Amino acid sequence: MNVDTATGLRFVEVIASVGVVVSSLELLARPRLVDDASLMSWPVFRLRHPWFAGGASGAAIGRVLGFPRILGIVALRLVAALLLVALPTGGPVHVLLLGLVALGTSMLILRTTFGLDGADQLVLITFTTLALVAVHPSAVAARLGLWFIALQACLAYFTAGIYKVTSRTWWDGSALTGVLGTLSYGNRSLARWFDSHRRTALWCSRLFCASEAAFPLVLLCPAGWLPYFLVWGVVFHASCAIIMGLNDFVWAFVATYPAIAYVVLR
Template sequence: MTLDPATALRLTEALAATGVLLGSLEYLARPHALADTSLAGWSVLRLRHPRYATGTLGLALSRTVAYPRVLAVIAVRAAAAACLIPTGLHGAVHAALLTTVVVTTIALVLRGLGGGEGADQVLRITFCVLLLTAVHPTAATMRLALLFLALQACLAYFASGIHKLTSPVWLDGTGLTGVLRTRRYGHWRLGAALTAHPALARWASRGVSVAETLFPLVLIAPPSWLPAVLALGALFHLGCAVVMGLNCFVWAFTALYPAIAYVVLSR
């Protein structure tokens, strides 16, 4: 079985664009959360750094991402992502849509919306790579882009796993139960159940940590292992979406799976 570079990049783009569209719609569904009366309002977030509050950059951001104009930026981002999902585009229109996603994403990061979570970082990297590839779409650049994205996925999993394996709170399971009992990412029923069974929490936490750390071995494992590894990874992110509400993680990380598949199947 083989996977050609163009198909792999197309799958990556469609999955990543779905993640961007979903994340944008989540913001648009709660516009009041971005108003100046909110902690996520520009009047608060612009105080993170003097250059965001004053000067040329501060003025430009205030005219672009202050409420309610930020809703237009998010809507444009959502529309560009939606256009990238159904069909494979090429040429100037394709590059323009990718540029729109990259520019609007950077604007939102500067405003302080997102950018700190793994899914946000992965999507930014993915779309920058897709844009660079679209600017010079040769066979060599497509292969290099897929190799980079596959290595990026492995690095993300490995770094997360190593962090957990060297963290006492993740080794003893209290990190997992602590996250599950938070208001933002928590699931009180599951968190309470794992708190009541510390041994189960401990081994669940260690199991995830080891699996993430060993994930890069997929690049050298037999190709027959690939479907099982990617299926387990997708189920893990789907579980995080259901339990913790991390919806974009499913799309951001599975968007890199076609790149992994291409690298493994083309060995």
């Protein structure tokens, strides 16, 4: 069994687009999250760089990123992502739609990274790669794009895992209990349960860190092991969404799995 490049790219695109639809709707449903008085205020964040703060470049960028115009960009990103799911691939319209999602995501990041997370970064990397491949849709470009997305995902898992494995607080389980104890990313019942079952917390934490760091082994193990790695990934991200509220990571990371499947099954 193998995955052809067109199928691999299409699945990456569709899953990532669903994530973009959800995150765009979340912003449009609460426009005040990005207004001038918000914690993501453009009139203040533009002061962080001379290009944004004043002059012709500042005025031009401000016209695009200011409130409420930024909502127009988010809406455009939403429509482009919906069309990517609905329309067939190929042709200039496809390139344009991929470019709009990549550009819309980069505009949000350019505005401020405060309030954004790793899923936004991976979405930008994924759509920029897909757009580059779509501009020059050769067989080699498609293979390069899928390899690149797969390797970025493995780098992400390895980095997150290795920094946890080598962290004293993750290795003794206290970091896991600590994060779960927060209102921001936690779950009160689970935190209390882990707090009274320290040994279980310790081993859950070690298992969680080690499995994250070991994920890149998917590229080296026999192809028959692929489903186990991918099921682990889906369960891991679904758990983080349920327990920590990190819903955007599910789409951003699972979108890279067709690329990983292509690389493993090629």
